[in-house]
Amino acid sequence: xxxxxxxxxxxxxxxxxxxxxxxxxxxxxxxxxxxxxxxxxxxxxxxxxxxxxxxxxxxxxxxxxxxxxxxxxxxxxxxxxxxxxxxxxxxxxxxxxxxxxxxxxxxxxxxxxxxxxxxxxxxxxxxxxxxxxxxxxxxxxxxxxxxxxxxxxxxxxxxxxxxxxxxxxxxxxxxxxxxxxxxxxxxxxxxxxxxxxxxxxxxxxxxxxxxxxxxxxxxxxxxxxxxxxxxxxxxxxxxxxxxxxxxxxxxxxxxxxxxxxxxxxxxxxxxxxxxxxxxxxxxxxxxxxxxxxxxxxxxxxxxxxxxxxxxxxxxxxx
Numbered sequence: 001x002x003x004x005x006x007x008x009x010x011x012x013x014x015x016x017x018x019x020x021x022x023x024x025x026x027x028x029x030x031x032x033x034x035x036x037x038x039x040x041x042x043x044x045x046x047x048x049x050x051x052x053x054x055x056x057x058x059x060x061x062x063x064x065x066x067x068x069x070x071x072x073x074x075x076x077x078x079x080x081x082x083x084x085x086x087x088x089x090x091x092x093x094x095x096x097x098x099x100x101x102x103x104x105x106x107x108x109x110x111x112x113x114x115x116x117x118x119x120x121x122x123x124x125x126x127x128x129x130x131x132x133x134x135x136x137x138x139x140x141x142x143x144x145x146x147x148x149x150x151x152x153x154x155x156x157x158x159x160x161x162x163x164x165x166x167x168x169x170x171x172x173x174x175x176x177x178x179x180x181x182x183x184x185x186x187x188x189x190x191x192x193x194x195x196x197x198x199x200x201x202x203x204x205x206x207x208x209x210x211x212x213x214x215x216x217x218x219x220x221x222x223x224x225x226x227x228x229x230x231x232x233x234x235x236x237x238x239x240x241x242x243x244x245x246x247x248x249x250x251x252x253x254x255x256x257x258x259x260x261x262x263x264x265x266x267x268x269x270x271x272x273x274x275x276x277x278x279x280x281x282x283x284x285x286x287x288x289x290x291x292x293x294x295x296x297x298x299x300x301x302x303x304x305x306x307x308x309x310x311x312x313x314x315x316x317x318x
Contacts, residue, residue: 022040022041022042022303022305023040023041023284023285023287023301023302023303023304023305024038024039024040024287024288024301024302024303024305024306024307025039025040025041025065025066025067025068025287025288025301026038026039026065026067026068026069026077026078026288026301027039027068027288027290027299027301027307028068028069028070028075028290029050029070029290029292029299030070030072030073030074030075030088031072032072032073032088032089033088033089034049034050034051035047035048035049035050035056035088036048036050036299036307037068037070037075037088038068038301038307039065039067039068039077040065040305041064041065041066042064042305043060043061043062043063043064043065044058044059044060044061044065045058045059045061045065045068045075045077045086046058046059047059048307053309061077061079061084063079063080063082064079064080065077065078065079066078066079066080066102066103066104067103067104067105067106067115068106069106069107069108071108071113073087073088073089073090074086074087074088074108075087075088076106076108076113076115078099078102078103078104078105078106078115079102079103080101080102080103081097081099081100081101082095082096082097082099082103083095083096083099083103083106083113083115083123083125084096085113085137094135094136094137095135096113096115096123096125096135096137096139098123098139098142099115099117099119099121099123100117100118100119100121101117101118101119101149102117102118102149103115103116103117104116104117104118104149104150104151105150105151105152105153106153107153107154107155107160108155109155109160109174110155110174110175111126111127111129112124112125112126112127112140113125113127113137114153114155114160116149116150116151116152116153116162117149117150118149118150119149120144120145120146120147120148120149120150120164121142121143121144121146121150122142122143122146122150122153122160122162122172123139123142123143124139124140124141124142124143124177125137125138125139125140126138126140140177141177143162143172143177143179145170145179145182146162146164146166146168146170147164147166147168148164148165148166149164149165150162150163150164151163151164151165151189151190151191152190152191152192152193153193154193154194154195154200155174155195156195156200157195157198158173158174158175159171159172159173159174159180160172160173160174160177161193161195161200162193163189163190163191163192163193163202164189164190165189165190166189167184167186167187167188167189167190167204167206168182168183168184168190169182169183169184169186169190169193169200169202169212169220170182171183171220181219181220183212183220183221185210185222186202186204186206186208186210187204187206188204188205188206188231189204189205190202190203190204191203191204191205191231191232191233191234192232192233192234192235193235194235194236194237194257196211196237196255196257196271197255198213198214199211199212199213199223200212200213200220201235201237201257203232203233203234203235203259204231204232205231205232205233205262206231207227207228207229207230207231207232208225208226208227208228208232209225209226209228209232209235209257209259209274210222210224210225210226211223211224211225211226211272224272224274226269226274228259228261228267229261229263230261230262230263230265231261231262232259232260232261232262233260233261233262233285233286233287234258234259234260234286234287234288234289235257235258235259235260235289236257236258236289236290236291236298237255237256237257237258237271237291238255238256238258238291238296238298238312239253239254239255239256240253240254240256240296240312240313241253241254254270255270255271255272256268256269256270256271256277256312257269257270257271257274258289258291258298258300260282260285260286260287260289260300262285264281264282264283264284264285264286264302265279265280265281265282266279266280266281266282266286266289266300267279268280268312280300280308280310282300282302282304282306282308283302283303283304283306284302284303284304285302285303286300286301286302286303286308287301287302287303288300288301288302289301295311296311296312296313297309297310297311298310298311298312
């Protein structure tokens, strides 16, 4: 039986830093074009050339950016009491009003933008792609239920999952937008959520990563708990091939979980065993992890304003 090794290589330049002095709060890499976008608490959106690593444009938005994602050509940025939607292909933007307090986290699915706020609400806007001149994002509903700020959301299995500083996770039907259940198995804030295979994965400041599965009765229950020595801030997952290809009866790909901790380190685990495969040390806390689909490339933004760029490959050897 062969051994699976994890190899981490860093692109040149491996560190992107252009006089950013405050934390990176979001990283976006739209499939359109060759640019990477980073948002920061210094109120700037920076546009990076993925080939040279140089910052080509700095857009001063005048207010602290708390969260950022992308979908197609759209870049979404969360501010205090506001979401900005910017089409980087057409260079046109719109303000989405309605949030109360900081917009801590966002996700996009089913032609809807979801924004979790420090007030505990999740705001929903519907995208009308046929709109040419008016704001194509129309407010649909505000999801209520969390008693504290919503700091993480993820979409998977026709569901929306939200995590809060109150330690709860809520499951929402993506079609009806009704809350189906609320679970609490973390003793502190739920900081990040991810869908992996048929499981939901959560992490918390309580120092645990939990895998959730559905019972025969349809309840969401913890099926595995991985203990960390530190609070866990963010998760990022990727599925990468075994190289060179193994025998037909052996697994062709491996699942890797990136786990950012509050001791400034990012640990890498192979799933489902949670066998540790590597570690990256950041200068300060890394709360932004972005995975480029299908490439093994990852971007880590830390509190010093630096983005670390790396690539994971797995090598199969007899």
